[in-house]
Amino acid sequence: MATKGNLSAVLRKVDDLSLEERPIPQPGQGEVQIQMQAVGICGSDVHYWKKGRIGDFILMAPMVLGHESSGVVSAVGDGVTHLKVGDRVAIEPGAGCRQCSFCKEGRYNLCPDMKFAATPPIDGSLCRYYCHAADFCFKLPDHVSFEEGALLEPLSVAVHACRRAGISIGSNVLVCGAGPIGLVNLVTAKACGASKVAITDIDEGRLNKAKELGADYIFKIDPTKDSRDIAKEIENSLGAADQTIECTGAESSFHTAIYATKSGGTLVVVGMGKPVVQFPIVDALVREVDIRGIFRYTNCYPAALALVASGKVDVKPLITHHFKLEQSLDAFETSRTGAGGAIKVMIHCNEEYQN
Numbered sequence: 001m002a003t004k005g006n007l008s009a010v011l012r013k014v015d016d017l018s019l020e021e022r023p024i025p026q027p028g029q030g031e032v033q034i035q036m037q038a039v040g041i042c043g044s045d046v047h048y049w050k051k052g053r054i055g056d057f058i059l060m061a062p063m064v065l066g067h068e069s070s071g072v073v074s075a076v077g078d079g080v081t082h083l084k085v086g087d088r089v090a091i092e093p094g095a096g097c098r099q100c101s102f103c104k105e106g107r108y109n110l111c112p113d114m115k116f117a118a119t120p121p122i123d124g125s126l127c128r129y130y131c132h133a134a135d136f137c138f139k140l141p142d143h144v145s146f147e148e149g150a151l152l153e154p155l156s157v158a159v160h161a162c163r164r165a166g167i168s169i170g171s172n173v174l175v176c177g178a179g180p181i182g183l184v185n186l187v188t189a190k191a192c193g194a195s196k197v198a199i200t201d202i203d204e205g206r207l208n209k210a211k212e213l214g215a216d217y218i219f220k221i222d223p224t225k226d227s228r229d230i231a232k233e234i235e236n237s238l239g240a241a242d243q244t245i246e247c248t249g250a251e252s253s254f255h256t257a258i259y260a261t262k263s264g265g266t267l268v269v270v271g272m273g274k275p276v277v278q279f280p281i282v283d284a285l286v287r288e289v290d291i292r293g294i295f296r297y298t299n300c301y302p303a304a305l306a307l308v309a310s311g312k313v314d315v316k317p318l319i320t321h322h323f324k325l326e327q328s329l330d331a332f333e334t335s336r337t338g339a340g341g342a343i344k345v346m347i348h349c350n351e352e353y354q355n
C-alpha cells in the first residue's frame with residue numbers, strides 16, 4: 001500500500017496540529033472511499049485542538065480532525081449497491097453498532113459503541129481520502145454544493161433539536177446564541193413553520209448575520225444583567241416562547257432560556273458548557289417547562305438534505321472563510337478567534353477546488 005498520497009490534518013496532542021502524509025485507505029465491506037472536498041470546522045474540532053478532551057472523550061493518540069464533510073466516491077467496497085464511483089456525497093460522521101437496542105430503536109446517537117469521526121479514538125475526515133460506511137453517505141443532487149453537503153452536519157443538529165422541541169406552524173421560538181448552531185436552529189425553526197423567531201447573542205456581528213438569515217427579533221445580551229429581566233425584555237417583543245433552543249452553553253443564558261419559555265412549553269438544551277450548573281428548577285417545574293437535551297442527531301440527514309435541496313433553508317450565508325487543506329492551521333486559528341467575523345470556516349481538501 002502506498003504510504004503517501006493522503007495528506008491529513010492530524011492532531012498529535014494538545015495544541016499540536018499539523019499536516020502529515022498518511023496511506024490512502026481502502027474501503028472495507030460496506031464502505032466507500034471518498035475523495036474529500038469540503039470540510040467545515042466545528043467548535044468541537046477546535047476544542048480538541050486546544051484542550052485535548054471533551055467530557056470523557058480524551059485524545060490519547062494522534063487523530064485526524066474534521067467531521068462536517070462531503071466528497072466524491074472514489075472507490076466502492078464489497079456489498080455496496082447504492083453508490084458508485086463519481087457520486088457526490090455528504091458524509092454523516094457517526095455510525096452506531098447496528099445491534100444494540102438504541103440502534104434498533106432508531107436512536108443510534110445513543111449507541112454506546114458509536115464510532116464518530118474526530119471523536120477519539122476515531123480519525124476524522126480532514127484529509128484527501130477517507131473511508132466511511134456507505135449507508136451513512138448521502139448522495140447530493142447536482143445543484144447542492146459540496147459546502148452545503150458539509151453543512152448538513154450542523155443542520156442535522158438543528159433538525160434534531162427542532163424535532164425534539166416540537167416546533168410547528170405558528171410557534172413562537174427563542175434561540176439563545178447566534179453561533180453556527182444557533183443560526184442553523186433559526187433557519188430550521190422557520191422551515192418548521194415557526195411564525196416568529198427571536199435570537200440572542202453577546203456579539204453584534206453574529207446578531208446581524210441572524211437578521212440576514214430571517215430572525216424576527218435580535219437581542220444583544222449583557223450577561224451581567226438579571227436573567228429574569230432579560231427574559232421579560234424578550235417576552236415584550238416575542239411573547240412567551242412556545243419553544244426555546246439553548247445554543248450557547250452559558251449558565252446565565254440557560255437561566256434566561258427557562259424564564260423566557262412559556263408555561264407548558266419546551267426548552268431544548270443544545271449548548272454544552274460546564275458539566276454541572278445551577279438552574280431555577282422550581283420556576284421550571286411549577287410552570288411545567290419540559291427540559292430536554294439533545295446529542296447530535298439520529299435519522300436527520302435526509303431531512304437536512306431535503307431542506308437544502310428544496311431551497312427551504314439557505315445555509316450558504318454561514319460560510320465566511322475558505323482555506324486549502326495545506327492551510328489547515330490558519331483555518332483553525334481563524335475559527336478559534338472568530339477573526340474577520342468568522343462563523344463557518346471551510347477547508348477544501350483537494351488541489352482542484354470544485355464546488
Ligand code: NAD
Nearest residue numbers: 043177179180181201202248249250270271272294295296
Ligand atoms: P459558538 O461558540 O460559535 O456559539 C455560541 C454563541 O453563543 C456565540 O456566538 C457567543 O457569542 C454566544 N454567547 C455566549 N454567551 C452568551 C450569553 N450569555 N447569551 C447569549 N449568547 C451568548 O458555538 P456553536 O458552534 O454555535 O455551538 C453552540 C453550542 O452547541 C456549543 O456549546 C456546542 O458545544 C454545542 N453543541 C452541542 C451539540 C449537541 O449534540 N448537543 C452539537 C453541536 C454543538
Ligand code: ZN
Nearest residue numbers: 097100103111
Ligand atoms: Zn448500537
